Amino acid sequence: MNIKALALASVIGLSVPAIADIALSSHPAAAMPTDFVRPTGAFMDNSQNWVVWLRLDEFGNYTYEGLDRKNGGSLNLKNASMRGNSRRYTYTFENTGYKYIIAHRPKEPSIIRLTVVSPQGKVILNRLMERVGNDWDL
Numbered sequence: 503m504n505i506k507a508l509a510l511a512s513v514i515g516l517s518v519p520a521i522a523d524i525a526l527s528s529h530p531a532a533a534m535p536t537d538f539v540r541p542t543g544a545f546m547d548n549s550q551n552w553v554v555w556l557r558l559d560e561f562g563n564y565t566y567e568g569l570d571r572k573n574g575g576s577l578n579l580k581n582a583s584m585r586g587n588s589r590r591y592t593y594t595f596e597n598t599g600y601k602y603i604i605a606h607r608p609k610e611p612s613i614i615r616l617t618v619v620s621p622q623g624k625v626i627l628n629r630l631m632e633r634v635g636n637d638w639d640l
Contacts, residue, residue: 539591539608540556540558540564540591540593540606541556541604541606541611541614541633542556542557542558542636543555543556543557543633543634543635543636544633544634544635544636545614545616545631545632545633545634546631546632546634547616547629547630547631547632548630550571551570551571551572552568552569552570552571552616552627552629552631553568553569553571554566554567554568554569554604554614554616554631555567555568555569556604556614559580563580563581564580564582564593565578565579565580566578566579566580566582566593566595566602566604567579568602568616577597577602579595579596579597579602580595581595582594582595582604588608589607589608589609590605590606590607591605591606591607591608592604592605592606593606598621599620599621600618600619600620600621601617601618601619602616602617602618603615603616603617603618603619604616605617611633612632612633613630613631613632613633614630614631614633615628615629615630615631616628616629616631617629
């Protein structure tokens, strides 16, 4: 008889129920929204100077593309941190100390709030934006 094989079989046999219990347990879901909750599409402020395009890329990353139509500046960001609950979520994208915060209420899918915070903690932009479509070309 092979002692090593018996020991391995015993460990695997004892581990399977614990693994199955962990994998099949119904734990409450964390505050991570499903893809249909995340705001996507092109959003524009009332002045029509700022455009933000939020989307899920081909790898499932949530992305932010911003355009200052007045000055022509643009910015592409990925890897947002997410906070919130089912009433209000925030997605924070960071770039060289600046925070680009998208606030979203799932009950109002066509409205977001864009807040830009400087590295010193000063709010330098705070705009309510409305969804204007799916395309970047506005």
